[in-house]
Amino acid sequence: xxxxxxxxxxxxxxxxxxxxxxxxxxxxxxxxxxxxxxxxxxxxxxxxxxxxxxxxxxxxxxxxxxxxxxxxxxxxxxxxxxxxxxxxxxxxxxxxxxxxxxxxxxxxxxxxxxxxxxxxxxxxxxxxxxxxxxxxxxxxxxxxxxxxxxxxxxxxxxxxxxxxxxxxxxxxxxxxxxxxxxxxxxxxxxxxxxxxxxxxxxxxxxxxxxxxxxxxxxxxxxxxxxxxxxxxxxxxxxxxxxxxxxxxxxxxx
Amino acid sequence: xxxxxxxxxxxxxxxxxxxxxxxxxxxxxxxxxxxxxxxxxxxxxxxxxxxxxxxxxxxxxxxxxxxxxxxxxxxxxxxxxxxxxxxxxxxxxxxxxxxxxxxxxxxxxxxxxxxxxxxxxxxxxxxxxxxxxxxxxxxxxxxxxxxxxxxxxxxxxxxxxxxxxxxxxxxxxxxxxxxxxxxxxxxxxxxxxxxxxxxxxxxxxxxxxxxxxxxxxxxxxxxxxxxxxxxxxxxxxxxxxxxxxxxxxxxxxxxxxxxxxxxxxxxxxxxxxxxxxxxxxxxxxxxxxxxxxxxxxxxxxxxxxxxxxxxxxxxxxxxxxxxxxxxxxxxxxxxxxxxxxxxxxxxxxxxxxxxxxxxxxxxxxxxxxxxxxxxxxxxxxxxxxxxxxxxxxxxxxxxxxxxxxxxxxxxxxxxxxxxxxxxxxxxxxxxxxxxxxxxxxxxxxxxxxxxxxxxxxxxxxxxxxxxxxxxxxxxxx
Numbered sequence: 001x002x003x004x005x006x007x008x009x010x011x012x013x014x015x016x017x018x019x020x021x022x023x024x025x026x027x028x029x030x031x032x033x034x035x036x037x038x039x040x041x042x043x044x045x046x047x048x049x050x051x052x053x054x055x056x057x058x059x060x061x062x063x064x065x066x067x068x069x070x071x072x073x074x075x076x077x078x079x080x081x082x083x084x085x086x087x088x089x090x091x092x093x094x095x096x097x098x099x100x101x102x103x104x105x106x107x108x109x110x111x112x113x114x115x116x117x118x119x120x121x122x123x124x125x126x127x128x129x130x131x132x133x134x135x136x137x138x139x140x141x142x143x144x145x146x147x148x149x150x151x152x153x154x155x156x157x158x159x160x161x162x163x164x165x166x167x168x169x170x171x172x173x174x175x176x177x178x179x180x181x182x183x184x185x186x187x188x189x190x191x192x193x194x195x196x197x198x199x200x201x202x203x204x205x206x207x208x209x210x211x212x213x214x215x216x217x218x219x220x221x222x223x224x225x226x227x228x229x230x231x232x233x234x235x236x237x238x239x240x241x242x243x244x245x246x247x248x249x250x251x252x253x
Numbered sequence: 254x255x256x257x258x259x260x261x262x263x264x265x266x267x268x269x270x271x272x273x274x275x276x277x278x279x280x281x282x283x284x285x286x287x288x289x290x291x292x293x294x295x296x297x298x299x300x301x302x303x304x305x306x307x308x309x310x311x312x313x314x315x316x317x318x319x320x321x322x323x324x325x326x327x328x329x330x331x332x333x334x335x336x337x338x339x340x341x342x343x344x345x346x347x348x349x350x351x352x353x354x355x356x357x358x359x360x361x362x363x364x365x366x367x368x369x370x371x372x373x374x375x376x377x378x379x380x381x382x383x384x385x386x387x388x389x390x391x392x393x394x395x396x397x398x399x400x401x402x403x404x405x406x407x408x409x410x411x412x413x414x415x416x417x418x419x420x421x422x423x424x425x426x427x428x429x430x431x432x433x434x435x436x437x438x439x440x441x442x443x444x445x446x447x448x449x450x451x452x453x454x455x456x457x458x459x460x461x462x463x464x465x466x467x468x469x470x471x472x473x474x475x476x477x478x479x480x481x482x483x484x485x486x487x488x489x490x491x492x493x494x495x496x497x498x499x500x501x502x503x504x505x506x507x508x509x510x511x512x513x514x515x516x517x518x519x520x521x522x523x524x525x526x527x528x529x530x531x532x533x534x535x536x537x538x539x540x541x542x543x544x545x546x547x548x549x550x551x552x553x554x555x556x557x558x559x560x561x562x563x564x565x566x567x568x569x570x571x572x573x574x575x576x577x578x579x580x581x582x583x584x585x586x587x588x589x590x591x592x593x594x595x596x597x598x599x600x601x602x603x604x605x606x607x608x609x610x611x612x613x614x615x616x617x618x619x620x621x622x623x624x625x626x627x628x629x630x631x632x633x634x635x636x637x638x639x640x641x642x643x644x645x646x647x648x649x650x651x652x653x654x655x656x657x658x659x660x661x662x663x664x665x666x667x668x669x670x671x672x673x674x675x676x677x678x679x680x681x682x683x684x685x686x687x688x689x690x691x692x693x694x695x696x697x698x699x700x701x702x703x704x705x706x707x708x709x710x711x712x713x714x715x716x717x718x719x720x721x722x723x724x725x726x727x728x729x730x
Contacts, residue, residue: 118635
């Protein structure tokens with residue numbers, strides 16, 4: 001009987017897509033308030049999001065490798081720095097390619113880059129040692145995220161967890177993201193997680209799940225080159241009543 | 254009544270200042286070898302002006318400094334006469350003009366610097382945008398036939414003003430031994446330093462934080478009273494090391510740290526936090542029995558915040574954040590990335606994160622238009638991942654690695670090769686010579702691959718001594 005009731009509640013939550021959200025006591029900002037959102041720099045995406053990423057909320061960009069997560073993140077950071085805001089990137093495994101950031105238009109002087117440890121292939125001993133090393137790096141990245149959020153003043157703070165195995169992310173306590181949400185609640189900071197699969201957005205945040213197709217220019221072997229990424233972004237944000245798909249093209253510069 | 258000490262060349266300026274301060278707190282240095290002293294009220298202590306002069310000379314001799322001493326009713330007269338006569342010279346008050354009259358006119362150039370201010374020299378050359386030189390002024394006076402200060406003082410003031418302007422009148426008064434301005438006493442620079450000897454040694458940062466707080470509170474209050482901020486914070490911890498303790502304690506090890514602060518600050522809690530974070534990264538290796546905190550002060554900055562720009566974290570918040578991040582992630586791992594003038598793939602540098610500097614160089618904020626779209630980025634492996642590549646007809650057809658999460662697969666589409674090389678002219682370890690490929694594998698991801706050619710350093714870095722090694726540079730994302 002009790003199990004049946006629990007199953008009904010769980011299916012209702014899943015139906016409303018509230019199965020992985022966090023609660024907040026504050027009323028949401030008016031959707032039409034432009035200061036409540038941080039533009040992503042992509043007009044098509046901003047149109048669906050009613051202006052951009054919600055400030056004071058935890059959002060996430062999820063997807064498999066080569067689906068445009070980094071391209072979208074850099075675009076958001078470029079938009080933030082060009083608005084005169086300062087942005088922070090917690091780079092868990094030190095993956096940022098600075099020329100790519102420059103090509104995206106990020107004002108590097110306004111970007112705080114917190115570089116985690118790049119685990120070299122030679123560091124890979126037995127599986128247990130690799131897992132411990134990775135967990136330590138992940139722990140430091142989450143602590144760095146909390147330090148940056150507590151300092152305040154940043155328009156956009158992102159943590160790159162894209163290369164962290166899903167199993168390692170699930171080992172993080174659920175309260176980790178609750179604490180992050182509490183820290184940024186009511187502030188002007190939009191916090192973004194870049195993750196391999198949807199992990200933890202806040203109730204007022206949004207999840208962008210990406211899929212992409214790589215396009216090549218040229219037909220002959222010797223003349224072929226990577227041309228663009230055709231990205232399909234599926235957006236879910238129940239509280240903000242935003243849902244839909246957006247097609248974005250990321251060009252090779 | 255004023256006295257002027259003029260030391261022999263090679264004398265220590267600090268010693269001269271100390272000698273002067275023994276007699277009066279109101280002193281004004283005019284350079285490393287000359288110092289003026291306000292002798293008002295000293296007749297009750299030392300006697301006549303002549304006795305004061307000889308006492309000054311005797312005190313200087315005891316310190317190993319040979320000085321000339323001149324005492325007069327005006328500072329200028331004393332300065333002029335001390336350059337001309339050795340020993341102790343005393344000018345009776347009221348006779349300054351007559352006493353300095355026979356002195357050579359070249360002395361005017363010698364006293365062109367008047368303590369903290371440089372006297373304005375008349376523009377005798379009439380050349381615009383050329384600084385007026387006191388030597389040119391004296392040459393001009395000589396050309397007029399003037400040889401002594403008295404001859405210059407005897408000229409009609411109106412004629413002097415007509416030819417040399419108001420500056421000429423001021424110099425004429427100097428030639429009479431009159432002061433252009435009152436003596437400006439040099440303010441003793443109080444050291445911002447606090448020290449505490451502990452009754453028993455302490456070990457660890459937690460008890461040290463209480464000691465630092467106790468020392469920084471009064472320093473912070475003094476900084477505020479003097480409208481100063483801390484530019485550099487010095488922490489000196491005397492260590493208790495049983496193998497190096499001498500009976501007299503003269504050669505004890507000292508653990509010293511100096512923190513260069515990004516902006517002047519005086520909040521005691523912020524300074525204590527920064528000091529503790531630094532000591533966390535560079536801890537002392539023994540117990541501590543004496544703590545000294547010193548601050549290099551600097552004038553506080555006046556910041557005008559704007560109503561139009563987005564507020565940034567305060568310098569104190571930013572300093573604390575960067576110190577905490579550096580302690581957590583390691584030195585040099587946090588900051589702003591910087592482009593470098595290099596064709597090496599992925600080359601970059603780091604610089605301190607200083608968003609306030611951006612405000613003085615605002616970027617033109619261009620509106621994001623519909624035409625603005627993302628660019629394909631690379632997720633770079635800071636240490637390229639060695640790969641095993643099967644090649645057919647000169648093209649990769651299968652790529653596998655030992656990297657967890659990207660085992661590789663069959664090449665579905667590939668583009669390349671693009672050959673790049675560089676830094677072959679620099680020292681070993683910086684050269685690269687590679688063929689690059691973009692490949693889409695059957696695992697669904699697109700990778701940047703490269704084959705290291707002969708002369709490249711990447712293979713050697715991974716212990717491979719032959720060329721022709723393949724590496725995965727990053728993932729296109």
